[in-house]
Amino acid sequence: MSYFLMLSKSHGEGLLSRYQSLRQDGRMCDIILEAEGKEFPAHRTLLACSSDYFWSLFQEHTLESKAQTVCLPAVSSTGLELVLDFIYTSWISLSSSNLEDTLEASCYLQVTHALDLCTEYISNSLTLDNCCFFANVAGRYSLSEALAITNSFIARHMAGLLGPNGDRSGLLELNLDSFREVLGSDKIPGVKETALLQLALDWISCNTLPALESNSLLSRIRFGLVPPEDLNQLRSHNPPLRTPFIYSLIEKALHYHLQVPLQPLNQSVHTSLRASTNMVLLVGGGVEADRPQTQIQSYNPDSKMLQMLPVNMAKKLQHQGVCVVGNFLFVLGGEVVEVDGENEKMAVMTVSDQVWRYDPRFQHWEEMEPLLQKRAQFSCCVVEGVIYAIGGRGQREEPTLSSVEKYNMYAGCWRSGVSLPYTVHGQACATIGKGIYISGGIHGSQTESSKEVLFLNTCDNDVWVRRSAMSIARFGHQMAAVKGKLYAFLGMYEPFCDIESYDPKENQWTRLKPLLQDRFCYGLTVTPGGCVLMFGGRQWRDGQEVCIVIWRKVYKLPQPLCGTQCVQMSLQELIET
Structure with a gap:
């Protein structure tokens, strides 16, 4: 049934x-x-x-x-x-x-x-006018889900709440648990840490707290993001900042500000940007060849948005080295391009040894200890916090280099490393673990590009070892490491679009499916998820160099871009309204 x-x-x-x-x-x-x-x-x-x-x-x-x-x-x-x-x-x-x-x-x-x-x-x-009221209500009646959502809203919209039309009085009446949670948030876009510190001091002055609770609240402030002059001034006028525990945190922050060369190695939660997102920086390059711009563009792989960094580079550079250590951007060497003001077609190019460092926390550039040698079209990489500058073109009397130098941040200076077995420029570079690989380039006074591949184990630091050569001679190309393998892309003098991969365990190169278009003078980077992004570049077409802007329709740049270098680092998010 x-x-x-x-x-x-x-x-x-x-x-x-x-x-x-x-x-x-x-x-x-x-x-x-x-x-x-x-x-x-x-x-x-x-x-x-x-x-x-x-x-x-x-x-x-x-x-x-x-x-x-x-x-x-x-x-x-x-x-x-x-x-x-x-x-x-x-x-x-x-x-x-x-x-x-x-x-x-x-x-x-x-x-x-x-x-x-x-x-x-x-x-x-939730709105700017009622979020603090709702947070207090949710806290009073133990609505945990509503409280978490409201606290997150307050943190993300703190810039608006502290603005001229915001509800600062509501913030000062916020319950202790919500205020503590907000101050500990990683998502507070568009608000300087000094403003958060002043808000915390104002809140404490309006709400009597025992010293233990006051210390717990103020410890959520990232003192390394507060300028030292602000720290000293606020500490002298506010007793809550002079308790032994908070005093020690401020002293650590002041010590961090004094140790300029070591700052990339001394990163902690107190020096990490709030509301940061991983961005691809497009450093240098321009619409035309040999006409680089000082502006740096940042690209968000998630939102596919492009924006400009608030501070430009000090000089117009091409063929420079770029890398990131401790979320600081380093720009090394390269050619300084100076265009004649009367005749824009005339440009003077000078190889540089200058090193510039950009701090996204305070949005400013600082000139660091220069390279031992002037370099352009060289390899730049980072292994365990140490920056390596490898080969490249030097001054006219020494056109191609075999020397290697590395930046010792503890000493704040550059020191010589293990030299290459030959002079080379225009080579590509990538790292896997503690090993450095370079490929291709042009050796010495030769005119033809190379297939050779060299490897350096930075732990042994003895000698560069030859590995299996690429199947294609390449110059001005790029390499990337993805999931333990190397990938070599394109190059300047190639009439084809081939890509090949290298397996370090097998010491063998494998030819892969080519791209649809040949390209050189492009930027390339690998996302944390293993996706390779290529930006701009130039292409040979009927004997002419043509700027191109599209690769697989991922994103169309607003204008052509060639000669850029790519790195990834965290930047402040856009303000949410």
């Missing part, structure tokens, strides 16, 4: 509708609830099925099970009326004016589904 389990969707709704009609007509009501002198007829069975409080209250052994009237002094008449409406209709009318009455009654009467709707209402109604 077969059975079918059938469901009527209208039965439950019809049942509640009939109960509501009975209540409105005052029929079959067997209990009266009283709050603030106001009476509400109701039905025991429906109350007991909707509320754990009434379920316990109307058990057979209780006095209330036989009572005609039950007084509820702990709830307001407004709150009780709203909760009863919900019990009878599944609907509840919420606003900021009746929210607390509703929560008070729902909590006391243990109507959990009404509490869920209050959480949903708070989460979907």
